[in-house]
Amino acid sequence: MIRFLRFLMPMLLVVFGGLHSGASLDAGSEALLETQLEQAKSQDPELAKLLAEAVRQSGKPNVHEFLTILDWCADSRDHAGLTQSQLSQVFYYFNRELEEPSDLNSEQLQAYYLPKIEKNLPANENTKLLHWAFRPDFYVLTKFENKRSICLRKGMPSDLLLEFLVHEMVHYARVPAELSTFETQLELDPLAYSRRMILQPGDEADAYLFQYSFVVRHDGKKRLAAPIGVARFWDEKGLFWGRREDLVLPILEDLGYFKKRFRDEYERVLARQVQTKAQVLNFARQLLKARQSEVTEFADTLAKRSVFLNWVWPAYKKQTQSLEALIAKNEKSQTSLQALIREDFKQCHDLRALARNQLVPLPSCEGP
Numbered sequence: 001m002i003r004f005l006r007f008l009m010p011m012l013l014v015v016f017g018g019l020h021s022g023a024s025l026d027a028g029s030e031a032l033l034e035t036q037l038e039q040a041k042s043q044d045p046e047l048a049k050l051l052a053e054a055v056r057q058s059g060k061p062n063v064h065e066f067l068t069i070l071d072w073c074a075d076s077r078d079h080a081g082l083t084q085s086q087l088s089q090v091f092y093y094f095n096r097e098l099e100e101p102s103d104l105n106s107e108q109l110q111a112y113y114l115p116k117i118e119k120n121l122p123a124n125e126n127t128k129l130l131h132w133a134f135r136p137d138f139y140v141l142t143k144f145e146n147k148r149s150i151c152l153r154k155g156m157p158s159d160l161l162l163e164f165l166v167h168e169m170v171h172y173a174r175v176p177a178e179l180s181t182f183e184t185q186l187e188l189d190p191l192a193y194s195r196r197m198i199l200q201p202g203d204e205a206d207a208y209l210f211q212y213s214f215v216v217r218h219d220g221k222k223r224l225a226a227p228i229g230v231a232r233f234w235d236e237k238g239l240f241w242g243r244r245e246d247l248v249l250p251i252l253e254d255l256g257y258f259k260k261r262f263r264d265e266y267e268r269v270l271a272r273q274v275q276t277k278a279q280v281l282n283f284a285r286q287l288l289k290a291r292q293s294e295v296t297e298f299a300d301t302l303a304k305r306s307v308f309l310n311w312v313w314p315a316y317k318k319q320t321q322s323l324e325a326l327i328a329k330n331e332k333s334q335t336s337l338q339a340l341i342r343e344d345f346k347q348c349h350d351l352r353a354l355a356r357n358q359l360v361p362l363p364s365c366e367g368p
């Protein structure tokens with residue numbers, strides 16, 4: 001009697017940066033780094049812990065194998081090492097049913113919908129890896145993938161090679177696997193974004209904190225090659241006496257990270273936000289259209305039935321009532337979809353205006 005309308009809009013949204021070819025260092029450098037790491041970690045529990053995390057993250061069985069994933073950077077003019085993350089997000093959108101039982105919590109909702117959508121997901125999709133988010137009229141399943149690689153600058157002395165590998169291992173092992181979803185905060189500017197991101201777990205504040213502590217512990221403060229604004233936070237024994245927040249400005253300014261990394265990254269994050277908003281808008285508009293035609297269908301059925309009911313009352317009374325309840329729910333959903341479309345359109349538009357440089361082509365907020 002009631003036709004359910006379902007939508008599926010899988011889309012690969014963002015891939016940041018390409019991964020390099022998967023070549024590796026030369027055997028001599030690998031062997032040297034392995035010896036250095038083994039030596040250093042035997043006197044340094046912090047390093048031993050970080051190394052174990054990096055090995056685990058790589059899926060390799062031991063340090064020796066982990067080192068085979070390293071590569072020389074193709075272009076290392078302005079960096080001594082680089083951790084590349086190939087981030088991808090896949091979104092699946094589905095409408096919530098009007099007949100959905102009320103008062104289900106998020107876990108119960110997942111159990112209710114999973115058998116209904118499984119056939120609409122790609123056959124190889126591991127549903128256990130999907131993250132569910134329920135909104136009033138629809139829900140979104142998201143898959144995050146984060147493939148990482150480390151490269152180092154060729155031709156550095158071996159102690160520097162080790163030092164920068166330690167820095168990159170912090171990024172490689174400690175940035176959370178899931179994308180930290182950048183909430184839409186329209187008042188943010190590139191500087192505010194940088195300050196916020198730099199303090200995320202495993203980002204530059206943590207990486208420099210670890211790297212510099214490591215250098216001073218092992219070789220003394222004299223060997224610490226850091227701008228004074230940064231170096232002053234370490235004592236002679238390698239103890240960091242500042243707060244993580246104190247590193248933000250020195251890293252952005254003394255070390256030049258604002259220009260080298262964050263300004264462009266901010267543009268790409270904005271572009272990703274615009275893409276996501278445009279996608280949600282597109283889905284919400286389709287769902288609204290479907291709800292509008294569905295309610296006409298309900299009304300027709302109701303009209304036919306009320307003629308019929310004149311002589312079979314009360315057998316169909318209950319069904320008529322439930323049909324009326326569905327119509328009311330449908331109308332409520334239409335209102336909330338219209339509000340969402342208005343709000344998201346405005347946000348999409350504002351984000352688009354913020355992403356002025358448009359390093360990435362932006363979709364229109366009007367939809368296809």
Ligand SMILES: [Zn+2]
Nearest residue numbers: 167171204207
């Ligand atoms: Zn770094």
